[in-house]
Amino acid sequence: MSDFLFRKIISIILSVSLLCSLAGCTPAGDAEAESVVTPDDIIVVGFSQLGAESDWRSANTESMKSVFTKENGYELIFEDAQQKQTNQITAIRSFIQRDVDYIVLAPVTETGWDTVLSEAKEAGIPVIIVDRQVEVSDDSLFTCWVGSDFELEGRKVCMWMSKYFAKNGVNPSDVHIVDIQGTLGSTAQIGRTKGFDHMASLYGWDVVTHEVGDFTKSKAKEAMFAILRNYDNVNVVYCENDNEALGVIEVLEASGRKCGSNIKDGETMVVSFDGINKQAVSSLVAGQISCIGECNPLHGPRVESVIRKLRSGQEPYKYQYVNEKIYTNSNAVPSIMLGGKEYGVTVLNESDLYEWPY
Ligand code: GZL
Numbered sequence: 013m014s015d016f017l018f019r020k021i022i023s024i025i026l027s028v029s030l031l032c033s034l035a036g037c038t039p040a041g042d043a044e045a046e047s048v049v050t051p052d053d054i055i056v057v058g059f060s061q062l063g064a065e066s067d068w069r070s071a072n073t074e075s076m077k078s079v080f081t082k083e084n085g086y087e088l089i090f091e092d093a094q095q096k097q098t099n100q101i102t103a104i105r106s107f108i109q110r111d112v113d114y115i116v117l118a119p120v121t122e123t124g125w126d127t128v129l130s131e132a133k134e135a136g137i138p139v140i141i142v143d144r145q146v147e148v149s150d151d152s153l154f155t156c157w158v159g160s161d162f163e164l165e166g167r168k169v170c171m172w173m174s175k176y177f178a179k180n181g182v183n184p185s186d187v188h189i190v191d192i193q194g195t196l197g198s199t200a201q202i203g204r205t206k207g208f209d210h211m212a213s214l215y216g217w218d219v220v221t222h223e224v225g226d227f228t229k230s231k232a233k234e235a236m237f238a239i240l241r242n243y244d245n246v247n248v249v250y251c252e253n254d255n256e257a258l259g260v261i262e263v264l265e266a267s268g269r270k271c272g273s274n275i276k277d278g279e280t281m282v283v284s285f286d287g288i289n290k291q292a293v294s295s296l297v298a299g300q301i302s303c304i305g306e307c308n309p310l311h312g313p314r315v316e317s318v319i320r321k322l323r324s325g326q327e328p329y330k331y332q333y334v335n336e337k338i339y340t341n342s343n344a345v346p347s348i349m350l351g352g353k354e355y356g357v358t359v360l361n362e363s364d365l366y367e368w369p370y
Contacts (some may be wrong), residue, residue: 192260221239
């Protein structure tokens with residue numbers, strides 16, 4: 013081929029490509045170009061996360077960030093509210109201003125959302141609630157909720173304790189139990205406390221007191237110190253999350269007590285919720301924590317499936333509960349029956365720690 017002809021063909025190919033890209037089309041067979049996501053295709057999600065107070069919260073945030081990525085066709089605008097509702101309200105208003113496609117809210121507490129969710133509804137932006145719930149006058153202010161049944165979590169752990177005590181000859185009247193509560197007014201605290209109060213009364217346990225631990229190790233330590241100063245008969249501590257349990261164990265051991273399941277021999281039983289913090293799960297395997305009610309944080313895929321449903325014109329279920337396990341270190345109670353449903357109990361041992369998913 014002559015030099016002149018070769019140059020002619022190259023210039024024709026270049027001008028065709030240039031014309032195509034200007035016209036927004038891609039030359040046939042250019043699969044790479046067709047797979048490029050244009051700005052219009054990107055789904056913009058504004059996520060207001062309540063804070064970073066616990067390992068559960070960090071795992072929940074990670075789950076959302078690992079799903080809502082550019083590669084998956086999303087732009088995630090993430091705002092950490094540092095446990096302040098005012099920061100969450102400000103974040104939601106900024107999402108509205110930016111006209112995001114979806115708002116995801118993990119609310120710090122249940123009340124105070126009507127006004128800002130009405131603004132989101134006014135702007136035509138669907139709101140998906142994750143983890144804790146919102147108490148609103150009109151439930152059309154949010155599209156749906158994904159999370160845990162916290163009262164069921166509490167009832168399951170209490171029923172496990174009741175069966176364990178019965179198996180080991182412990183009289184309910186000899187159970188002197190305290191509740192270290194999570195963030196007051198949060199659905200997780202409301203549900204776990206309600207489950208605790210209901211079952212403790214049903215079984216005839218001596219409920220010594222409730223103290224606020226705010227789902228943090230430091231606050232739970234303060235609460236446990238106060239309890240030990242004021243009461244000397246406590247032999248069971250119901251912690252509303254793992255971070256609290258780690259603080260409680262530190263204080264109990266510093267005061268000379270042994271944490272374990274054998275309260276007849278003077279040990280102090282500690283139970284907890286979440287099952288995320290590796291140290292807490294190791295404490296369960298070692299016997300310092302007797303039972304953990306799983307609270308699954310992996311809501312990223314669940315929220316994405318809601319968004320996919322909405323985009324294909326389907327209506328997601330309004331309330332979507334996740335299934336959760338009961339972890340322990342003893343096979344004394346293989347399962348429990350609650351509300352006509354059987355829940356298996358998962359016995360963890362050393363080997364489980366090596367593959368712990370969080
Ligand atoms: C439960 C979540 C709670 C966790 C705590 O879904 O709201 O908040 O149990 C976290 O660890 O702080």
